[in-house]
Amino acid sequence: MRVGGIAAALEGLAPALARTGLEVHVVTCGASGGEADEQEAENLFVHRVNVDTQTNDFLHWVHELNARMDARADALVQGWLAEPNAKDNPIVLHAHDWLGLFAGKELKYRYHLPLLSTIHATEFGRNNGIHTDMQRYINHCEWELQWESWRVIVCSGFMRGEVMHALHTPYDKIDIIYNGVSPANFEFPFSTEEQAEFKAKYAAPGEKLIYFIGRMVREKGAQVLVESMPKVRAQVPNAKLVIAGGGYRSHLEARARELGMTEQILFTGRVSDEVRDRLYRVADVAVYPSIYEPFGIVALEAMAAYVPVVVSEAGGLAEVVKHDVTGTTTLVDNPDSLAWGITRVLQNPAQARAMAANAFERVETVFNWDIIATQTADTYNRVWSEYTKSEWANGSAVYAAPVPALEAPAIKEPRRVSAKKPAPPLPPEDDLPLIAEALADAGIVPETAQKPKRAGRKKGGD
Missing domain, CATH: 3.40.50.2000 (Glycogen Phosphorylase B;)
Structure with a gap:
């Protein structure tokens, strides 16, 4: 790992x-x-x-x-x-x-x-x-x-x-x-039936899976994502947030309870590389609302896995993701802006898929090892x-x-x-x-x- x-x-x-x-x-x-x-x-x-x-x-x-x-x-x-x-x-x-x-x-x-x-x-x-x-x-x-x-x-x-x-x-x-990033890392056998079975561990049938992976530190912005969820759920009632990653998260879990989001936000803790990559494959959108981000390899991983991405404009993320071309960018440390970006992707799947295709092409031509x-x-x-x-x-x-x-x-x-x-x-x-x-x-x-x-x-x- x-x-x-x-x-x-x-x-x-x-x-x-x-x-x-x-x-x-x-x-x-x-x-x-x-x-x-x-x-x-x-x-x-x-x-x-x-x-x-x-x-x-x-x-x-x-x-x-x-x-x-x-x-x-x-x-x-x-x-x-x-x-x-x-x-x-x-x-x-x-x-x-x-x-x-x-x-x-x-x-x-x-x-x-x-x-x-x-x-x-x-x-x-x-x-x-x-x-x-x-x-x-x-x-x-x-x-x-x-x-x-x-x-x-x-x-x-x-x-x-x-x-x-x-x-x-x-x-x-x-x-x-x-x-x-290496797109080949995400090209493993994973049938439709296997995907459905795996996704059921994290979300109910019909739920839209919002995926975040990162350390539970302020700079990665998980707290902004938690704050955005009530507004996302107001527009997309079947949205489910999965937050994966190690670190101190008790304060985030407490805030989720205060917001009445305990059933809508799942904290997995640190996951294996295999689980991490499988979650990319079943996610409807990957979200990275960093407050400080020199680059953002996790955004590249999502792009290589053909997952629509929503990111903040922090640091290097604005260079990795081109707004409305390869993904959606939002304001830094702004739950309202983040909720807007997530909702926009979930409510417009055709546009999201088109941006994901553009993102994959950019991975192959620019972010190639x-x-x-x-x-x-x-x-x-x-x-x-x-x-x-x-x-x-x-x-x-x-x-x-x-x-x-x-x-x-x-x-x-x-x-x-x-x-x-x-x-x-x-x-x-x-x-x-x-x-x-x-x-x-x-x-x-x-x-x-x-x-x-x-x-x-x-x-x-x-």
């Missing part, structure tokens, strides 16, 4: 890069299982490391993970450099988000190799600003990652603007490369070409020492206060739910954790 957008992105990108002829080595956390070293396809190798340290300190765990990823990647690089004609074999380091900063930076300086990064989201964007010491620390790590990177890849025009604003990255240092891998390989080639002409490549560059990372905020007990005085600010440990969200974004189930970190290497010498 994969959780979060980064995991979904790497799951599609790594094999596609390997198909271009690049030799791809993914160094990641082994908490989700699998062999320590495994060849998953031609040119694609996965190296998993484990963090044995028992700690409740998230930042300590991140540094332990990076130390182990660094050690594994270091052994790989040493082996490559010892090969005959090593200078003819390009080696490019590619870090994904700040959780891979420390290992990536160590390898960069140790071997004078080029490092590039993909920034999938920012702490500033997730929290609508920087408000706590923990957020400030993560924001600084994101800044340091883009500073150390030869080039920075982002997944949308929206994210280019955010990285420029939040991290002060120059415009011409950023490449926009969309995420993708092979196209995206070619664009990524072009960035690798550009970086390597510039690198070989630089003083960094021959070791003669004079450079300042890397900016030291900010000291991790200490976790302290709140001081005692009298009843007459206002309570002090919440202690830093209240940031931990936000950190759990960051972990999930990186494809890490919070109880175990996993972090993708990639070192890419091209076969042969160009």
Whole structure:
């Protein structure tokens, strides 16, 4: 099972890069299982490391993970450099988000190799600003990652603007490369009878199934969807909402009860990949009312599954879904607008099917992993070409020492206060739910954790 957008992105990108002829080595956390070293396809190798340290300190765990990823990647690089004609074999380091900063930076300086990064989201964007010491620390790590990177890849025009604003990255240092999806993932055998039997687990015969899948965090907008349901039901009495995804949902269930929607809204919790994909196949509409969304791979999944989509205009979603062409877009954090969009799709099935067909075509021509891998390989080639002409490549560059990372905020007990005085600010440990969200974004189930970190290497010498 994969959780979060980064995991979904790497799951599609790594094999596609390997198909271009690049030799791809993914160094990641082994908490989700699998062999320590495994060849998953031609040119694609996965190296998993484990963090044995028992700690409740998230930042300590991140540094332990990076130390182990660094050690594994270091052994790989040493082996490559010892090969005959090593200078003819390009080696490019590619870090994904700040959780891979420390290992990536160590390898960069140790071997004078080029490092590039993909920034999938920012702490500033997730929290609508920087408000706590923990957020400030993560924001600084994101800044340091883009500073150390030869080039920075982002997944949308929206994210280019955010990285420029939040991290002060120059415009011409950023490449926009969309995420993708594989339509073949949804082309599994699933007869009409099987679909009816499966749908009956979630909706009564004749009900219109509204489908949302995502983590139960504010930025994904499930609370907006719950608020919209009374207005949707007023126009479409047979509408049934299915909300799938992990996270804290008791407040959403309580709100559904207050609205009298307990029978009309079903919370499934986290579901398997198989159930997730089957729900796409039986849904009448997929809805993603995000408040903050760098891209929105789930919308692509719905489009690839031929499901009509309704999304908010948040961030990259407005680039993925073209209003009235490939789907319906609505105002951000606006239950009335969302109810309008859902009702419009459910009441106009012919128009919805036409938009779904357009969306599928756009998936095949724009959000195709092979196209995206070619664009990524072009960035690798550009970086390597510039690198070989630089003083960094021959070791003669004079450079300042890397900016030291900010000291991790200490976790302290709140001081005692009298009843007459206002309570002090919440202690830093209240940031931990936000950190759990960051972990999930990186494809890490919070109880175990996993972090993708990639070192890419091209076969042969160009």
